[in-house]
Structures are given as structure tokens and as C-alpha cells.
Amino acid sequence: MFNYKIKVLVIDDFPTMRRIIKNLLKQIGFENIDEAENGEDALRKLHSSDYGLIVSDWNMPVMDGLQLLKAVRTDPKLKEIPFLMVTAEAEKEKVIEAIKSGVDNYIVKPFTGEVLKEKLEKIAQKKPSLKGGSHG
Amino acid sequence: MANEMDEIINEFIIEAEEILEKLDPLFVQLEQKGHDIEIVNEIFRGMHTLKGAAGFLGFQSIVDVAHKAETILKKIREGEFTLTSKITDAILKATDTIRILISQIKAKEETTEDISPVLNLLDNVLIEALKKKEDFEQEEKLPPVKPEEEPKPTKPEEVVTQIPKEKEVSTLRVDVERIDKVMDLAGEIVLARNRLLNLAHKLEAKYTGDDHIEGLVETVSFLDRVTSDLQLAVMRMRMQPLQKVFGKFPRMVRDLAKTLGKDVDLEIYGEDTEVDKSVIEHIGDPLVHIIRNSIDHGVEFPEERISKGKPPKGKIIINAYQKGTQIVIDVSDDGKGIDIEAVKAKAITKGLITLEEAEKMSEDSIINLIFLPGFSTKDISTELSGRGVGMDVVKSNVAKLNGYVEIFTEKDKGTTFRISLPLTLAIIQAMMVQVGEEIYAIPQSMIEETLRVYTKEIKEVVGQRVLTVREKVLPVFILNEILGVSSNLDSEKKYILVASVGERRFCISVDAVLGQEEIVIKTINGINSEECGIMGATITGDGKVVLILDLAIISRKIYAIK
Incomplete structure (x- = not known):
């Protein structure tokens, strides 16, 4: 039901977390998953290759998830990429800020593969690029 | 999938330990520097990261402890109250508890540690701090950040879109066993290289001018250089900054x-x-x-x-x-x-x-x-x-x-x-010396220089042989006597090694100095090196087993006798 060929960028400063999220995405069916350890690292990667989905943690050193989101949304080349924000706890003000800045959805840690899939499905309704082919 | 999960848990343990290791010194810094928002942030992030990953892996106890500590840190970060030593103690207790929990996970035990005392402690500290804050606010309002601190310049938004310079940090986690294996093999290559050098020089002397020999000598000397580089490179792989050890001291000193x-x-x-x-x-x-x-x-x-x-x-x-x-x-x-x-x-x-x-x-x-x-x-x-x-x-x-x-x-x-x-434990530069019929290796690091002096230059002052080296009078010890080996040379000239062990400088007289060699230390089982002053053995270029003398122990012994 998704376009599994797209490149996904997972951003988190903690390697274990990247691995966990990568694993969940693989279970859903995504085949191309890259990692970045902070917003700066992510921007560099986003500029050097085409990505179809960003899954980013919020709290990171150097450049956090919100800064990354703002940078992505103001960049003409990147602004259409679906952006899923990972947060540790649902904090209203923060989430509102993220939504204002153009996040496609957010997910609260810890989450299961099922929840992740649901969130991605919601994003896919708005952003068809994430959707799979005609039979998807 | 089970394997993948195990791997993720193992990775989590290693990385969680790294995070915890970094946290302790931060607390002490914080106590010394006062309210430093950067440090609070870093500690907060550490707790936050631990909590996040632990949640995925189902380590609920860690989540609970980290969450409570995080809540307090967040309030400090937001300037609701400042850090007191009581709060520091409570959060340190929290990191200790997490450490125990992680060690239990590591040992594949049930995480049985009772976390309720630390949870209560954290709760109490939070309540107390909030109460104090209320009292405080009624009296007067003070900015939580130290006034003399410069305000941090805020980053303009455009900066964010700038792409930083390419700096790929590429590291690889490698099993220590594999590195040790390479280290071992490098050691063997060093031994073979030494032997080859020796043989090549002998052949060169025997067949001077032979084209093949020249080629051999050339190749061997190339191998010599490469081996040294290889050795250094392998050594580097095993090197780690002392930070790893020093990191826990600030906390320890503080507590103690x-x-x-x-x-x-x-x-x-x-x-x-x-x-x-x-x-x-x-x-x-x-x-x-x-x-x-x-x-x-x-x-x-x-x-x-x-x-x-x-x-x-x-x-x-x-x-x-x-x-x-x-x-x-x-x-x-x-x-x-x-x-x-x-x-x-x-x-x-x-x-x-x-x-x-x-x-x-x-x-x-x-x-x-x-x-x-x-x-x-x-x-x-x-x-x-x-x-x-x-x-x-x-x-x-x-x-x-x-x-x-x-x-x-x-x-x-x-x-x-x-x-x-x-600097390195496995391969050292050594001076090969001869005493009687025996050859010994002495680590180069302890030898300042070698001299050849007339026997008559060695004077005797109140029962102690001395030699003046660069206007300094140094005691002279005869290695033959120390080791109980008979000397077959009673020539008018003597070889002297000027040794320096810590603050002690002294001379050691030997029958002959054979030259310098890179040796691989192999420990000898079943001997008491403290007793006999031998740190190990090595195989030399010409295939002989040679004992390595430990001048530190020997000097201690001779000075004790004195």
C-alpha cells in the first residue's frame, strides 16, 4: 500500500533508536532506509539524494527536529517531502508548533509498527507520493 | 527476528553505558559552574534518549526512573527552579539505578531492582523544589540564569538552511578479539622481519655485489619500514583516550x-x-x-x-x-x-x-x-x-x-x-646487551645513552663504584654481579648504559652492547617477575630466546641493598 521503493531518512542522535525505527520501517516493507544523526547531517543527505519520507526525532543536539522541519519546509527542493516527527511525549504546545511549521504527522515514543503504519497511511492520504502503485 | 532484537538490545546496552558515563562528570561541572543551561540540556538529553529507547525495548523500570529525572531536569532547564545539591544527589541516584538496571539486562537477568525508593526520592525532591520556588517567588523574583553570563546570540533562521561542510564521521565497531588477533599477527611479523633483516645482512656480507642480494636487502628494508608502520597502525587501533577512565573521577571525588x-x-x-x-x-x-x-x-x-x-x-x-x-x-x-x-x-x-x-x-x-x-x-x-x-x-x-x-x-x-x-605493551624498542655468555634485552625507554669508557674511569667512593657522566657523578652497577653471571671479559674498556628509572639515574656496566632491536614481549608463565627482575622473553632476529630485564625492579633491588 506504500511506495516501498522510496528512500526514507531516519534521523535520531541515538544509534539504537535509529536502528529500532529502521527495523519497524523494514517490517512495514520499506527497502531503502538511510540514517542521519542530527538535523544538519540530515539536510546534507537530503541535498545529496532524493528522499520520499523523513522520520525525525525532535530532541537532538546541533540541530533539532523542529529546526530541521522548518529548514525542509522553506527549501523549494525539499518542501514536499512527507515529514513524520517522533516525540517522546505528547506535549500540546510543541505539537502545535510542529503542525504550524508544516509537519505531516507526529508519533509518540514508544510506538509499535502498527501505529507507525497508521500514521504513514494518514500521511499518504495527503501526500500521494508515499502511496504505492495502482494496486496499492 | 529474535536475533535482530538481541543485537538491538546489545547495542542499546553499550550506548546506554556510554551515555551514563558522560553524565556523571556533567553533574559535577554543573555544581561547580552553577546554573549552566548547556550542561542541564545535555543531561536532560541523555535521560531523554535513554527513556525513549528503553520504552521501545520494554524496559519499563528504566523508562520510569528516567522519566522522573527528566521531569526535574526539564523544570530546571525552563528556569522553574535551580539545581541544589539535594537535586543533584537525587538525579545521580537515578543514574546509578539505571546503571544497575542496565547491568541486569546485560547479565540477562530479570530487572528486579526495586526502583520505588528512587522514584519516591525524585518525587520528594520535585515537590520540595516546587514548594521552595513558591516561597521564594513570594519574596522576590530573581532571574535563574547568572547575570554575568553573556546572552547567547540567537541563530538567524537562514543559517539553518546552510549546508555544513562535508565531514563524514565513519566509525566501525570491531570486536576486540579481532583487533587482538591482528596485533598478535603483527607481533609475529615483527619477529619474522627481525630475523629476515639479520639473515639479509649476513648474506650481504657474504655475497657483496650480487644483484639478487642487493634486491633482497632492498626488499627487506622496505618490509622493515612497512612493518613499523603496520605496527603503529595496529597499536593506534587499540588506543583510547584516558577520558574513559577519568570520566568517573569528578563524581567519585565529590561523593568521597x-x-x-x-x-x-x-x-x-x-x-x-x-x-x-x-x-x-x-x-x-x-x-x-x-x-x-x-x-x-x-x-x-x-x-x-x-x-x-x-x-x-x-x-x-x-x-x-x-x-x-x-x-x-x-x-x-x-x-x-x-x-x-x-x-x-x-x-x-x-x-x-x-x-x-x-x-x-x-x-x-x-x-x-x-x-x-x-x-x-x-x-x-x-x-x-x-x-x-x-x-x-x-x-x-x-x-x-x-x-x-x-x-x-x-x-x-x-x-x-x-x-x-x-606507550605500548606488546612491542618495544630494546637494547641487546651481552653479559658473559648470555644475551639480555633492556627496554630502550629506560636507557638514556650508551658509553664506552676506560675501566680506570670508574672510581670507587666508600664502597660504591661511580662514574662521572657529563659532570654528574652516577653510581655504577655491574650487571654480571646483579645477575650472578660470570664475566669473561676483563678488558680495559667497559660498556656503560646510562639508565633512568623515574627520578633515579645510574650506570649499568655490561660486557658488550649488541645493538637495538624491536622486540615483542612474551610473558613467561610461572616466574615471579618481581623476584627476578625479568619482565618477559622475546625471540631475536637470529632466532634465540632472550630474557627481557626490568630495570625498574632491578634498580629497586640494588637501591634497597645499598
């Missing part, structure tokens, strides 16, 4: 000083100094012991310090640096110094030395008595420095790393413990 009612500042220099992994693994305990000793026996109580005209706060300085082919770690305190008379008296009552011996001993050798097993200047060893083990453990642990410990002390000025370690 507090328990004893003393006030101690810790300064650390040279934590970037890189040492072999095995040094990292084994130097921790001796250092902990020395630091404990310095706080417990060295640094005085504040009142005592004031009466001596010293600042009430004591100071311990750890300084690590490279000196030639050695790594030196100094632990200095500005305390009362070691009481030589007290040490002497103690050693006599403990039956470690006799009264007559004590009278003949130099101050240095008396101070070194504290390294004897069963020595402790305090009658009841305190829980802190005592723990049933004495400074002898320090010495023996350092000796295992082929290093040695020295003590410099001055009454009321303080004491410095100096640990000197070889």
Missing part, C-alpha cells in the same frame, strides 16, 4: 569528599591522551585507590587547612601526558604530605622492617614502604581508602602494565603519585 566532610576540587588535564586499551582497563583501580588515599589521608579538614594558612578547599590535580615513549599520569594533592616518621614507625611496629634497617634507609625508600603488602598508616582502615587492600595493590597493578609508581611528597605542601607506563 562529602562523606568525609572535606572540601575538594578536582582538576583534570590531558584526558585526551591516548593509551592502549588494556591500560584503560587496568589503570582505573590503581587511580581510584590513589585518589581515595589523597582525599582520605592527604587533604586536611577545612579547619586544619585554615589554621595552616591554606585555602579551606583542597585540590587534587590529575595530569596525564606523554613523555617520550612513556605515558605519565600524575595525581597530586595539596594536602599534608606523607609523614616519613609515621611511616617509619608504622613499618617497624608492623614488623616490615627492623629498627636498624630503618636507620639506614633513605627517605625515598621509607616512603616506598607504603607499597608493601599489609601497610596502612591508619590503624583502622576506613571504608574509603582501606577496603582491606593497601597501596601494594596500586603497585602490583601498575607493574602488570610494565609501569612503575613514584611518590613525591613535601610536608604541608602535598603529595604526587606518578604512574609511568610504556
Whole structure:
């Protein structure tokens, strides 16, 4: 039901977390998953290759998830990429800020593969690029 | 999938431990610097990260503890209240608990640790801080951030879109066993290289001018260089910064000083100094012991310090640096110094030395008595420095790393413990010497220079042979006598090695100096190296097994006899 060929960028400063999220995405069916350890690292990667989905943690050193989101949304080349924000706890003000800045959805840690899939499905309704082919 | 999960958990354990390791010194920094938002942020992030990952892996206890600690840190970060030592203690307790939980996960045990006391502690601290804040606010409002701090310039939004310069950090986690295997093989190559060099030189002498021989010699000398580079490269792989060991000291010093009612500042220099992994693994305990000793026996109580005209706060300085082919770690305190008379008296009552011996001993050798097993200047060893083990453990642990410990002390000025370690443990530069029929290797690091002198230049002063080297009179010891090997040469010229072990300089006379060689130390099982002054054996270029002498032990023995 998704376009599994797209490149996904997972951003988190903690390697274990990247691995966990990568694993969940693989279970859903995504085949191309890259990692970045902070917003700066992510921007560099986003500029050097085409990505179809960003899954980013919020709290990171150097450049956090919100800064990354703002940078992505103001960049003409990147602004259409679906952006899923990972947060540790649902904090209203923060989430509102993220939504204002153009996040496609957010997910609260810890989450299961099922929840992740649901969130991605919601994003896919708005952003068809994430959707799979005609039979998807 | 189960395997993947195991791998993720293993990775989590390693990384969680790394995070915890980084946290402790941050707390101490925070206590010293006061309210520093950057540090609070870093601690907060650490807790946050632990909580996030632990949640995924189902380690609920870690999530609970980290969450409570995080809540408090968040309030501090947001300036709701400032850090007090009570809060620090509670959060430190939280990190300790998490550490225990992680070690249980590591041991594949059920995480049975009862976390309710620490949760309660954190709750109480939070409630108390919030209450205090209310009281405080009624009185007056003060900005939580220190006023003298410069306001941080806010980053303009455009900066964010700038792409930073390409800097790929590519690291690889490799099993230590694999690196050790490479290290081992590199050692074998060194031995083979030495043997080849030897053979090539012999062949060169025999068939001078032969084209093939020239090619061989050329190739061998190329191999020689490459082998040295390889050796260095492998050594580097095993090197880690001392930060790994030093990181836990600020917390330890803080806790210890507090328990004893003393006030101690810790300064650390040279934590970037890189040492072999095995040094990292084994130097921790001796250092902990020395630091404990310095706080417990060295640094005085504040009142005592004031009466001596010293600042009430004591100071311990750890300084690590490279000196030639050695790594030196100094632990200095500005305390009362070691009481030589007290040490002497103690050693006599403990039956470690006799009264007559004590009278003949130099101050240095008396101070070194504290390294004897069963020595402790305090009658009841305190829980802190005592723990049933004495400074002898320090010495023996350092000796295992082929290093040695020295003590410099001055009454009321303080004491410095100096640990000197070889840069690498496996391969060393050695001087090959001949004594009688035997060949021995002596680590180059301990030899300053080699001389050839006329036998008549060696003078005798009150029963001690001496030689003047560059206007300094140094004692001369004949290696044959020390080792009990007969000398077959009684020539008019002698080979002299000027050795320097720590602060001691002396000359060693040998029958012949055969040259320098890179040797691989192989330990010999079943010998007491402390007894015989032999640190190991090696195989030389011409295939002989040669014993490696430990000048540190030998010098200690000859000076003790003296």
C-alpha cells in the first residue's frame, strides 16, 4: 500500500533508536532506509539524494527536529517531502508548533509498527507520493 | 527476528553505558559552574534518549526512573527552579539505578531492582523544589540564569538552511578479539622481519655485489619500514583516550569528599591522551585507590587547612601526558604530605622492617614502604581508602602494565603519585646487551645513552663504584654481579648504559652492547617477575630466546641493598 521503493531518512542522535525505527520501517516493507544523526547531517543527505519520507526525532543536539522541519519546509527542493516527527511525549504546545511549521504527522515514543503504519497511511492520504502503485 | 532484537538490545546496552558515563562528570561541572543551561540540556538529553529507547525495548523500570529525572531536569532547564545539591544527589541516584538496571539486562537477568525508593526520592525532591520556588517567588523574583553570563546570540533562521561542510564521521565497531588477533599477527611479523633483516645482512656480507642480494636487502628494508608502520597502525587501533577512565573521577571525588566532610576540587588535564586499551582497563583501580588515599589521608579538614594558612578547599590535580615513549599520569594533592616518621614507625611496629634497617634507609625508600603488602598508616582502615587492600595493590597493578609508581611528597605542601607506563605493551624498542655468555634485552625507554669508557674511569667512593657522566657523578652497577653471571671479559674498556628509572639515574656496566632491536614481549608463565627482575622473553632476529630485564625492579633491588 506504500511506495516501498522510496528512500526514507531516519534521523535520531541515538544509534539504537535509529536502528529500532529502521527495523519497524523494514517490517512495514520499506527497502531503502538511510540514517542521519542530527538535523544538519540530515539536510546534507537530503541535498545529496532524493528522499520520499523523513522520520525525525525532535530532541537532538546541533540541530533539532523542529529546526530541521522548518529548514525542509522553506527549501523549494525539499518542501514536499512527507515529514513524520517522533516525540517522546505528547506535549500540546510543541505539537502545535510542529503542525504550524508544516509537519505531516507526529508519533509518540514508544510506538509499535502498527501505529507507525497508521500514521504513514494518514500521511499518504495527503501526500500521494508515499502511496504505492495502482494496486496499492 | 529474535536475533535482530538481541543485537538491538546489545547495542542499546553499550550506548546506554556510554551515555551514563558522560553524565556523571556533567553533574559535577554543573555544581561547580552553577546554573549552566548547556550542561542541564545535555543531561536532560541523555535521560531523554535513554527513556525513549528503553520504552521501545520494554524496559519499563528504566523508562520510569528516567522519566522522573527528566521531569526535574526539564523544570530546571525552563528556569522553574535551580539545581541544589539535594537535586543533584537525587538525579545521580537515578543514574546509578539505571546503571544497575542496565547491568541486569546485560547479565540477562530479570530487572528486579526495586526502583520505588528512587522514584519516591525524585518525587520528594520535585515537590520540595516546587514548594521552595513558591516561597521564594513570594519574596522576590530573581532571574535563574547568572547575570554575568553573556546572552547567547540567537541563530538567524537562514543559517539553518546552510549546508555544513562535508565531514563524514565513519566509525566501525570491531570486536576486540579481532583487533587482538591482528596485533598478535603483527607481533609475529615483527619477529619474522627481525630475523629476515639479520639473515639479509649476513648474506650481504657474504655475497657483496650480487644483484639478487642487493634486491633482497632492498626488499627487506622496505618490509622493515612497512612493518613499523603496520605496527603503529595496529597499536593506534587499540588506543583510547584516558577520558574513559577519568570520566568517573569528578563524581567519585565529590561523593568521597562529602562523606568525609572535606572540601575538594578536582582538576583534570590531558584526558585526551591516548593509551592502549588494556591500560584503560587496568589503570582505573590503581587511580581510584590513589585518589581515595589523597582525599582520605592527604587533604586536611577545612579547619586544619585554615589554621595552616591554606585555602579551606583542597585540590587534587590529575595530569596525564606523554613523555617520550612513556605515558605519565600524575595525581597530586595539596594536602599534608606523607609523614616519613609515621611511616617509619608504622613499618617497624608492623614488623616490615627492623629498627636498624630503618636507620639506614633513605627517605625515598621509607616512603616506598607504603607499597608493601599489609601497610596502612591508619590503624583502622576506613571504608574509603582501606577496603582491606593497601597501596601494594596500586603497585602490583601498575607493574602488570610494565609501569612503575613514584611518590613525591613535601610536608604541608602535598603529595604526587606518578604512574609511568610504556606507550605500548606488546612491542618495544630494546637494547641487546651481552653479559658473559648470555644475551639480555633492556627496554630502550629506560636507557638514556650508551658509553664506552676506560675501566680506570670508574672510581670507587666508600664502597660504591661511580662514574662521572657529563659532570654528574652516577653510581655504577655491574650487571654480571646483579645477575650472578660470570664475566669473561676483563678488558680495559667497559660498556656503560646510562639508565633512568623515574627520578633515579645510574650506570649499568655490561660486557658488550649488541645493538637495538624491536622486540615483542612474551610473558613467561610461572616466574615471579618481581623476584627476578625479568619482565618477559622475546625471540631475536637470529632466532634465540632472550630474557627481557626490568630495570625498574632491578634498580629497586640494588637501591634497597645499598
